[in-house]
Amino acid sequence: MHLHTSYEIGGPAQLYALPSSQAEIIRLLLFALEHNVPWMVVGKGSNLLVSDDGILGLVISTDAYAKLTKDENYISAFCGVSLKELCDFAQENGLSGLEFASGIPGSVGGAVFMNAGAYGGEIKDVLYCSKALHPVAESLTSANPVLHIKAEEHDFGYRSSAFQSKGWFHLSSVFKLEYADPDAIKAKMEDLHEQRWSKQPMDCPSGGSTFKRPEGYFAGKLIQDCGLRGYSIGGAQVSEKHCGFIINKGGATAKDVSDLIKHIQDTVLERFGVELHTEIRKVGRW
Ligand SMILES: Cc1cc2nc3c(=O)[nH]c(=O)nc-3n(C[C@H](O)[C@H](O)[C@H](O)COP(=O)(O)OP(=O)(O)OC[C@H]3O[C@@H](n4cnc5c(N)ncnc54)[C@H](O)[C@@H]3O)c2cc1C
Structure with missing residues (x-):
């Protein structure tokens, strides 16, 4: 796992999977549940200290489940998209609100899970809704396994969210942003980048x-x-x-x-x- 964490620390995972579709994620979770295999999801590994003895069971990486789309001033991002890609995409499309997050080195899934924040902004300020899976067999095998979570149902707090308390698997989120001048957005992102690199x-x-x-x-x-x-x-x-x-x-x-x-x-x-x-x-x- 030292290859998959920003600490560059951590022993091996027994099993490591890189699903690229919702169907593959569901199959992996069902496999783990059926065979009693402990599992965990990892985004960019930028908030994790993985033990030297590694991880027992299955690690599901979200790296290959990454897609970005835009509809007017709403951007939808799959959990494996990096915050940097999301913020650059917003900037290129003249959409403001995510500048605070551009230097946070995580994935969208990890950022929603943690309610990541910096420089006075937090994910909760721009999040419109999310899709998730409830990792229990009855839910995963039902006709509609995807939960639709409204902004207020995320239960966001300081570095906390309902994803921690409910154990949901985050699939994607939609962010509601404001139209603004792309150059002004870029200037703000560069300013925050400089502040971060000068202090951290x-x-x-x-x-x-x-x-x-x-x-x-x-x-x-x-x-x-x-x-x-x-x-x-x-x-x-x-x-x-x-x-x-x-x-x-x-x-x-x-x-x-x-x-x-x-x-x-x-x-x-x-x-x-x-x-x-x-x-x-x-x-x-x-
Ligand atoms: C140099 C540096 C600077 C940082 N600065 C900031 C900062 O300014 N502000 C800030 O808030 N954080 C900061 N962080 C911490 C980190 O970047 C954030 O917490 C980030 O949101 C973690 O995302 P990740 O994808 O790396 O998550 P990971 O570290 O991979 O996982 C973190 C947790 O989220 C869970 N998780 C990940 N994806 C999913 C998913 N799809 N569904 C369910 N659970 C999931 C994991 O199981 C784990 O419990 C910084 C880290 C570094 C290394």
Whole structure:
């Protein structure tokens, strides 16, 4: 899985599938259910810490399920489309609203699942509706297996959505955007790109912000104030550029990252009494 995660970390998946149609996704889910095979879906792997022992069962990658279409000011994107492709497509078509997301290195499915956000914008602000699968046999074998989820049914919160609580498989979403000058949209995207690259360690493998923002604080500032800038365990290091990021400075194992996370959590709790909760998701056999 180190080939499929932005951390460049993770042991093997027992089974790895790349479906390119809805029918193939349904067949894979039914196969897993029938044979009692644990399964999980992976988008671009930009928010995952996969264990060194890898993943038991089936990993369903959405990479090959990627299609973009436009109807007036609505864009429909399959789950495997990258946010960058989606944002570039919107810009080329003079549609504004997704500029905030253009530098987030994930897929549409992962972004909806996480309610990804940056620079004052969140997926929930532009999402119109989604299609999903409920991964239970009765639903998958029914005449109409696809759930149609309205915007308000996504139950969006800070880095959370109904996709987490309900366990749905995200198939696609429609985004409602505003007409605007393509050059102005491009300028905004470039400005945010510069801000991101000047403040975040974008040139090192990482999983983005390690921790969610604790109420009333910034995780990066708390970590910095504990004197942990540049602190490392094995190949995992608190980024010198932005303490909210843990980077893989070369050869880091999942255990290195996990141990560093624990060390940071313990230090920040002891020093400031603040609990840090991870934004990155630990998956696989720990
Ligand atoms: C350098 C860097 C910068 C980042 N900056 C930001 C930022 O500014 N804002 C932000 O919000 N995030 C940021 N992230 C984190 C990450 O990019 C987002 O969380 C992104 O939305 C994850 O998408 P993904 O496709 O990579 O999901 P993955 O990491 O592949 O998966 C994340 C979760 O989503 C689930 N999932 C993925 N696809 C589906 C699907 N089709 N159906 C159901 N579940 C699914 C997975 O099972 C998993 O639990 C950053 C990451 C990096 C590496």
